[in-house]
Amino acid sequence: MDIHMLDTYAKSLIKNAAFDIKTSLSSELIIESKSEANDLVTNIDKETEQFFIEHIKTDFPGHRIFGEEGFGDDIKDLKGYVWLLDPIDGTTNFIHQKQNFAISLGIYKDGIGILGYIYNVMEDTMLSGALNGGAYLDDMRLPKLQASSVEESVIGINARWVVPNRYVHHEGMVNLLKIVRGTRSLGSAAIEISYVVTGKLDAYTSMQLSPWDIAGGMVIAKEVGAIVTNLAFEHLELLDADSFIVSRPGLHEQLLTDYIKIK
């Protein structure tokens, strides 16, 4: 498989899907709740995933698709080529803000991320990465991230993870809040990962993310030297939901050693 051809194909598919999503903003959305009341999905999330699947299945018949909306394959392992897709990452932003949402896509071969994309639909910016090929914001190659201290850091973290919750000890999070320069919460994992990759945030953490939320971002993050693990300091398997942190080097270890303690 020619990786350049695959890259060109994936970018083209993403841009076509984004065009359809933008067009849909002028018509009324059909909004449903999934497992939890606040886990929303729209007809556009579903149609976008189906658009990807139709094309990938036709053009790459041996490839499998692991998508948020469940129209893809029943994935139990990452053997062969697997496309991990969130058609709209940040659905609540898509509904409420009509901005700050992204198409997130990672292409993995035998469990190794070979291509990753985060396309900010309304900003029309393509963040991409290829294994050992560097990371790009559109056509601009991104520099490697430098280390930063926790005191000078701005961290992406939602308020729900600093109050008592079932995933982390909140006392450490409260201490973290006291020492950092600031926190932000943008409502889209993919966009928050893109902020870390481009140096706009120093770290981003969440207690519970799905493989399709992070698969694309992980490929890109590694190319700029960001460290990506779960909160137990382990490699992410990308088969089930897990905790997540992406961070500048140095800062990552300090955050997990001194502040963020999973239960």
Place this chain on the structure above:
Amino acid sequence: MDIHMLDTYAKSLIKNAAFDIKTSLSSELIIESKSEANDLVTNIDKETEQFFIEHIKTDFPGHRIFGEEGFGDDIKDLKGYVWLLDPIDGTTNFIHQKQNFAISLGIYKDGIGILGYIYNVMEDTMLSGALNGGAYLDDMRLPKLQASSVEESVIGINARWVVPNRYVHHEGMVNLLKIVRGTRSLGSAAIEISYVVTGKLDAYTSMQLSPWDIAGGMVIAKEVGAIVTNLAFEHLELLDADSFIVSRPGLHEQLLTDYIKIK
């Protein structure tokens, strides 16, 4: 004073200042801390405030200026014409992200807000409002906000206000987190107010803001029917720092009655 002339003048000044700020992004910033380690200021914040003051003092000699960086007048009351200015609202974003910051300006006559502006510098969008003249995003008139329920709301609130702090009882904030659809934190009061005004957030609250952070936004917010008070349900005097909430109608009362209790 012809308000249309004043409006045209203010918009022109803001756009000129924004051009200089954008130009400055290519040179190195000089960053200092103010009262607290994380209360940052740059040479560009200062130069921008001085740019406004020079022009306003020359063209409107009787007007006074109440600005974040302190180069304006020593303001103890709002008699006559007072320009309340934050040259860069979201300085930490300006430094870290080079986006998500705004010029915030309110023009008040005898304590009444007559013109308000939030200019998102990197997005190049001008949100403006005139007393009884409506609110506009660039040339598009904004609709009145409709009521929303707390369960369907996305609220702008920083993580520091949901952990024990000296301003609000955090227990109510924890209950609020459990019931809302989501929370966001963008790091600029002016931009978060602009999100409420345009319907992208349903409310935004902070425990401690200064007059220049909110003066422009208040004029605009009132024109779309948003409710603006401090957290004791009182009118904001705009002479000292105070707590703050801007919200869709209906939601405002519910938030203050059931969840946000000041100490």
